[in-house]
Amino acid sequence: MIQLSENGYYGSFGGAYIPEMLYPNVKELQENYLSMIYADDFQREFYYLLKDYVGRPTPLYLAENLSAKHNATIYLKREDLCHTGAHKINNTIGQILLAKKLNKKRIIAETGAGQHGVATATVCARMGLECIIYMGAVDIKRQAPNVARMKMLGATVISATSGSQTLKDATNEAIRDWINNPVDTHYIIGSVVGPHPYPDLVARFQSVISEEMKSQLLEATGRENPDLIIACVGGGSNAAGAYYHYLNDLDVRLIAVEAAGEGVYSGKSAATSILGTEGIIHGSRTLLMQTTDGQIVEPHSISAGLDYPGIGPLHAHLITTGRAEAVSVTDENALKAAFELSRIEGIIPALETAHAIHALEDISFKSSDVIVINLSGRGDKDLNTYMEYLDKY
Amino acid sequence: MLNRLTKLFENKRENLLTVYFTAGYPKLDDTETIICSLAESGANIIEIGIPYSDPLADGPVIQESGMAAIDNGMTLQVLFNQLTDIRTKTQVPLILMGYFNQLLQYGVDKFLDDCVKTGIDGLIIPDLPLMEYEQFYKDKLTQRNISISFLITPQTEESRIHKVDALSTGFIYVVSDSSITGMKTGISSQQISYFERIKSLQLSTPQLIGFGISDRESYLTASKYANGAIIGSAFIKHLKGKNEVDKATEDFINLIL
Numbered sequence: 001m002i003q004l005s006e007n008g009y010y011g012s013f014g015g016a017y018i019p020e021m022l023y024p025n026v027k028e029l030q031e032n033y034l035s036m037i038y039a040d041d042f043q044r045e046f047y048y049l050l051k052d053y054v055g056r057p058t059p060l061y062l063a064e065n066l067s068a069k070h071n072a073t074i075y076l077k078r079e080d081l082c083h084t085g086a087h088k089i090n091n092t093i094g095q096i097l098l099a100k101k102l103n104k105k106r107i108i109a110e111t112g113a114g115q116h117g118v119a120t121a122t123v124c125a126r127m128g129l130e131c132i133i134y135m136g137a138v139d140i141k142r143q144a145p146n147v148a149r150m151k152m153l154g155a156t157v158i159s160a161t162s163g164s165q166t167l168k169d170a171t172n173e174a175i176r177d178w179i180n181n182p183v184d185t186h187y188i189i190g191s192v193v194g195p196h197p198y199p200d201l202v203a204r205f206q207s208v209i210s211e212e213m214k215s216q217l218l219e220a221t222g223r224e225n226p227d228l229i230i231a232c233v234g235g236g237s238n239a240a241g242a243y244y245h246y247l248n249d250l251d252v253r254l255i256a257v258e259a260a261g262e263g264v265y266s267g268k269s270a271a272t273s274i275l276g277t278e279g280i281i282h283g284s285r286t287l288l289m290q291t292t293d294g295q296i297v298e299p300h301s302i303s304a305g306l307d308y309p310g311i312g313p314l315h316a317h318l319i320t321t322g323r324a325e326a327v328s329v330t331d332e333n334a335l336k337a338a339f340e341l342s343r344i345e346g347i348i349p350a351l352e353t354a355h356a357i358h359a360l361e362d363i364s365f366k367s368s369d370v371i372v373i374n375l376s377g378r379g380d381k382d383l384n385t386y387m388e389y390l391d392k393y
Numbered sequence: 394m395l396n397r398l399t400k401l402f403e404n405k406r407e408n409l410l411t412v413y414f415t416a417g418y419p420k421l422d423d424t425e426t427i428i429c430s431l432a433e434s435g436a437n438i439i440e441i442g443i444p445y446s447d448p449l450a451d452g453p454v455i456q457e458s459g460m461a462a463i464d465n466g467m468t469l470q471v472l473f474n475q476l477t478d479i480r481t482k483t484q485v486p487l488i489l490m491g492y493f494n495q496l497l498q499y500g501v502d503k504f505l506d507d508c509v510k511t512g513i514d515g516l517i518i519p520d521l522p523l524m525e526y527e528q529f530y531k532d533k534l535t536q537r538n539i540s541i542s543f544l545i546t547p548q549t550e551e552s553r554i555h556k557v558d559a560l561s562t563g564f565i566y567v568v569s570d571s572s573i574t575g576m577k578t579g580i581s582s583q584q585i586s587y588f589e590r591i592k593s594l595q596l597s598t599p600q601l602i603g604f605g606i607s608d609r610e611s612y613l614t615a616s617k618y619a620n621g622a623i624i625g626s627a628f629i630k631h632l633k634g635k636n637e638v639d640k641a642t643e644d645f646i647n648l649i650l
Contacts, residue, residue, distance in 0.1 A: 007524075017493055019450035019519040020544035021571060023553075162456060163446065175449050182548050182571045280494040280520070281447070293468040294498030295446040 002247040002314075002323065008196020009285075011321065013313035016195035018283045021179040025187075026283075028102065030197050036101050037094065037204065049093050050208060053126070054083045056090075058209075060216035060372070065344040070360045071367045075226070076347070076375040077213055079238065086350065086377030087206060087238045088119035092188055094205035096123040099186035106130045106185040110174040112139055112167035112234065113305035113352060114146025115377055116190030121155035131155040134173040136166035139304045146381050164298035167234070167308045171282050191235025192312035195283030199240075199312050206241025213372060214245055227369040230255040231376065232356040233326075234270070234306040236315040238376035243324070253325065256315055257359045259301035260328035270299035272311045273319045273326040281310040287320070302331035302385065303351035305377075327362045329355040337361075338379060338386065339393035350377030351385065396538050398486035398514040398563050401437060402599045402620070409621025410612065410649060411438040411601055412628055413490065415458040416475075417467025418444070423638045424475045425482065430639040432485035434646035438601075440517065440623065443469055443491035450519045454626040458633075469499050476511035488515040488542070488563070501530065505537050515540035515563040523560055531560070542566050542601075547587045551594070558596040567591055567602045567619055580605065580614050588618035609649050624649065 008014045008030070016026055036042060050056040058078045067074040079087035092109075099107060107129050111117030117133040124131035133150055137159045140147050150157050163169040171193075178187045192199040192206075214224040229246060231239035233256040246252040261269035269275060276287035281296060288310035289297040301307040311319075318324035329337075334351055337358035342348045349357060353376045365371060379386065395403065414427050424441070431439050444459035444467050451459075469491075479487070489508065496504050496518065508516070516539060521530070523543060534541055540563030545554050548571060557565055569584055584605075591600065602615035603623030615622035628645055635641035 015522070015525075017520045017522060020549060021450065021546050021568060023546075024548040024550070162453070163460070168447070172447055172449060176452070179450070180571060182546075277498075279497055280492070283449075283520070290494070290498065292498060293470075294492075294495040295463060296494075 002317070004200050008200065010314050010317035013286045013316040014196055014199060015285050016283055017280045017285065018195045019179070021182065022175070022195070025178065025182055026195050029201070032102070033098065033197050033201050036098055042097060042101070045097055046094055050090065054089050054093065055081060056208065057212040057216070058082060060213060060220060062220065063345050066341070069344065072365055073370045075220070075370070075372045077209060077242065077372055079209065079374060079376045080347070080349065080353070080378035084115070084119050084122050085380060086115040086119065087209060087241060088116045088190060089122065090208055090241065091190065091202050091205040091237060092116070092119040092123045095186070095188040096127050096129070099129065099188070100127065102186060104184060104186035106132070106181065107188055108132045108134065108174050108177045108185055109188045109190060110134045110167065110170040111190060112136070112170065112307060113303065113350065114139065114143040114150065114381060115305060115350070117155070117157070118146050118149045118153070120188050121150040121153035124155065125153045132177065133157050134160050134170040134177065136160045136164070136170045138165040139167065139170070142385065143304055143381055144384065167304065168296065175282065191237040192240045192314055193235040193282055193284060193310060199284065199314055202237050203240040203244055203314060206237050207244035209238070209241035209374065210243060210245040213242070217370070217372070221370055225249055225252050226372045228253040228255055228365055228371045229374070230257060230356050230359050230371060231374040232257045232306060232352050233311055233315055234259070234308045234352065235310070236312040238374050240312060240314055242372070242374040254318060254323060255359055255363060256319060256324045256326045257356045258326060258328045259303055259306035259355055260330045261300040261302070263330060264328055268300035270301040270306050270308060271328040272309065274328065276310070284313050286310050286313040287316040302334065303355065305350070305352040306355065325363070327359045329358045329362065333358045333361070335389050336393060347375070348379035349375060350379050351382045353377050394538050396514040396540060397484060398438065398488065398540050401486050402564070405437065406599065406620050408616045409437045409601060410435065411440055411621060411623040412436045412646070413440040413442055413623060413625035414628060414632070415442040415444050415455060415462050416472045417462030417465045418458040418629070419461070419632055419635060419638065421465040421467060421471070422475070424472065425479060426639050427642055428479060428485070428487070429482055430642035431646065432483045434643045435650045436485065436646060437621065438486045438488060440488045440490050443472060443489060443495055445492045445495060448492060452626060454629050458629045469495060469504070473507045473511055480512040486514045487512065488517060489513050490517040493518050493521045502533065505533055505539060508539055509537050513539065515542060517542050517566060519544060523556060527560060534562070544568050545591070547571055554591070554594060554596070558598050561598045564599040564601045564620065565596060566623070567600050569602050569604045569606065569615065580611055585618070588615070592618050612649050
């Protein structure tokens with residue numbers, strides 16, 4: 001049984017390693033999140049917004065051309081069709097409702113690719129709360145369209161200029177903001193990372209993905225369970241959502257696709273499950289890329305959303321116990337897969353998602369297998385990168 | 394059994410000046426010079442920061458000094474090597490401040506043994522949960538006579554303050570304001586009433602006030618409400634770009650005392 005312990009651990013991973021300054025806020029969440037999010041009125045509003053505002057349920061689409069090419073039955077769970085273009089909004093809707101319940105007036109968030117930033121800015125606009133987004137200076141450059149969207153939605157975007165100036169540093173800056181504003185501010189973490197209860201909280205909000213998959217698969221194939229679920233993992237929120245209701249169904253293979261960057265051992269990679277060792281990042285005990293001295297290593301991926309040196313504690317647990325299989329896909333192969341999906345299915349995926357698509361080439365499966373790939377986001381935000389490779393693929 | 398830190402508190406309970414510096418900054422080999430200059434100039438306790446890539450409780454000044462120190466080649470092993478002979482030079486109480494991940498990677502037992510070998514008296518590990526300390530590490534520190542100091546903030550509930558009081562064996566680190574280090578200077582009336590509240594609790598562990606203590610005035614004000622104060626970012630800022638760190642250190646302390 002995969003289950004969270006009372007203190008917020010999945011096996012030996014998780015917990016809340018936070019400075020005292022964050023303790024009251026984290027404790028408040030720990031003590032209240034379950035009773036608040038499962039209250040009837042909360043659930044009613046959450047599902048109403050997911051339906052009419054986000055556009056759920058998202059389709060489970062039988063990708064016939066992709067299936068023919070890879071000789072299996074492949075479904076795409078179309079999270080790219082969510083309002084704002086990725087699964088991220090499932091979590092931000094949930095967390096903004098929670099922030100309201102906690103009577104918070106100000107929202108902060110970190111973002112890598114900008115999808116979580118946009119999803120946060122969107123719900124803040126909808127709910128009338130002040131919104132501050134921390135984003136690495138490097139990511140601000142490579143994800144310009146999302147920066148513009150956040151600004152149009154009324155958010156303040158603050159450039160994180162420390163360290164590698166990517167997602168890790170944006171997260172550090174957001175945490176520091178929370179330390180400096182302990183009373184009126186809620187921090188909407190975008191992935192299944194951070195101190196307990198965030199990994200569980202975010203996984204629960206994202207679990208709507210696998211909840212829908214179960215009924216959609218039953219309708220389409222006559223059984224609830226696929227043979228494989230494939231999802232990309234940076235921090236791992238879309239994967240957590242796609243796995244959630246299948247975690248204890250051991251006949252379902254869970255494939256976690258990490259970013260190999262320029263090659264797992266090239267020195268420019270974000271393949272945390274291979275390169276990582278056990279330690280603490282952003283308040284959570286998990287696998288992370290670090291030196292023997294415990295300094296966190298700067299990762300690399302062409303995809304800003306996977307450019308993170310850790311993985312959520314749930315995934316560390318799933319991978320180290322063998323429940324999930326980790327696969328890593330290079331920048332180049334992700335690009336290749338993005339063009340392939342665009343050309344044969346007419347769907348331009350996000351660069352993050354493209355890693356999951358390419359995993360079809362990297363794992364073995366039977367022709368009788370039913371595979372679900374979580375199509376976590378759409379590729380509009382990555383067009384600048386894609387255009388550079390238009391002649392190559 | 395007393396160590397240098399707890400012995401100090403037996404003898405002196407007022408205006409204790411604690412100064413933080415980042416090991417390996419401005420230059421890799423400045424550690425001994427800074428410690429000795431601080432001690433000779435009159436600092437009562439010295440807090441040695443182990444530079445970390447992701448110091449969540451610290452502000453930009455300390456983070457930048459940490460990044461520079463890491464670039465200079467500072468590691469925990471290098472630091473312990475630098476401290477091998479420090480006890481032949483000074484008996485000032487020495488505290489190491491670092492993040493829990495650094496201890497985990499070095500090996501907690503090895504870390505504590507090296508603290509004993511070099512003569513470290515106390516630790517500050519801001520992200521080590523109280524419960525985890527109590528369960529796994531309290532006995533290890535007690536056996537080795539190493540003190541630990543936990544933090545309280547304006548938001549810390551009274552029941553938890555008493556828990557911190559019970560578990561802290563060096564001093565209680567009273568975070569002066571809800572902020573990361575080095576963000577604010579000066580002390581507001583709101584902070585004073587918080588200091589008064591803490592003082593009125595008559596805790597058994599000595600208290601030192603830190604964060605936002607940057608000059609003589611804030612040091613003296615804080616010392617009225619606690620056993621002393623901790624200066625960090627202001628000293629790091631002062632050291633920036635200085636070649637003669639002994640002279641720079643002396644100058645800085647002379648401005649405070």
